[in-house]
Amino acid sequence: MIIIVVLMAFLTMSFYVIDSYQSSISTNNYVQSVYGKVQALYIADAGFNLAKYILDNDDQSVDSLQDKWTLPFNYSQNSSIKVSISIYDENRYINLNLAGDPGYGKIVDNLFKNLMISPEKERNLLVWIGRQEGTFQTGYPVKKAPMDSLYELILIGFKDEDLNGKLLGKDFYPGLIGISTVYTNGKININTAPLWVLKSLDERIDDNLAQKIIEKRSKEPFKQAKDLVLVDGFTFDMLYKIQNYIDVKSDIFHIVVNVGVGSTELKVDYVYDRAEKRIIYKEIL
Structure with missing residues (x-):
């Protein structure tokens, strides 16, 4: 009986020791994770500043796909830190917030027709951004204001194929995510615009x-x-x-910084207005 009691006491003590040890490991891992993310954020901001410097010192009278800023930048240090920076100009895309505008609205009309997206979806877009009166079936209050992000298209009811592309017969039609924007003043750079x-x-x-x-x-x-x-x-x-x-230069740029610090990975999206030298959008993923 004594042996059983001693054994139970030993097992109970072992449980608390192991539990305390595991808690210590868990706390340490949490601290390391937080530290890694903080470090990654500092590195991402440094990456953004590098991209900003490149853009600010580039010839701003003409922007093309031959410019240095179009080339991806990659950096690694002893395999513990990895950084990649990509820059895209938003002015190569069509601004969906300008749907319904005289003149520019026709460009949006053409885009929807070319992508084989139904006129009903375009009408819903016009209602959502406040360009047209009406309502439509949605699980969210109709915004009646310009979109802050293309992902609001999901709230409007656009399907995955409308956003990311679809195959009809042997022909592929790209989605809106890859060729539209919500950030520009409506000028489209003919030097960088896709087909x-x-x-x-x-x-x-x-x-x-x-x-x-x-x-x-x-x-x-x-x-x-x-x-x-x-x-x-x-x-x-x-x-x-x-x-x-149309134009031959760009003002708005999308800067994507991917950072790896040990086991921590972080992606930060910046939208930078070079004309006004300010960040107009930032998202940490």
Whole structure:
């Protein structure tokens, strides 16, 4: 009986020792995790400042895919710290917050048609951003104001295929996430705009003409918007129709900084307004 009591006491003491040890390990791991995240945040902000420096000191009269800021930056230190920085210009995309505007709204119309997204979804977008009266089925209060993020499209009821793309027959149609924005003033950079954006500028711009624009700028970036007429098939009438919505430079940039500190991984998205030299959006993932 004594042996059993002693054994029970030993097991009870062992349990408390092990529990205390595990708690100590858990606390230590938590402290290390917090420290790692704080360190990663400091490194991410340093990465952003590096990207900002590159953008601020670049030739701001013309931005193209040949510029140094388009190249990804990677850094590692003894495999314990890893950093990657990518910069994209938001002015290569179509601003959905300007749907319904005279002139620019037609570009948004063309985009939805080109991507094979139903007119009903565009109508819902117009209601959500306050460009049109009405209501629609949603589990959220209709905002009646411009979107702060493209992910509000999910609240509006856009499906995954509308956001990330779909395959219809043998043809792939990209989603809105990859070719639209909510941050710009509506100017679209013809030196960086992807094919689907170029096609949406005017219904007369088909795959062939859009590809000619891309080939022309790959040899030498457009120095001014009117240089588009140097592309075979692009007319002065097309230029007159879209000249108020295009440019050869960018003001808004999306900077993505990925940081690894030991086992801690962190991604920070910044949207930077180079003209006003300020961060207009930041998200830690």
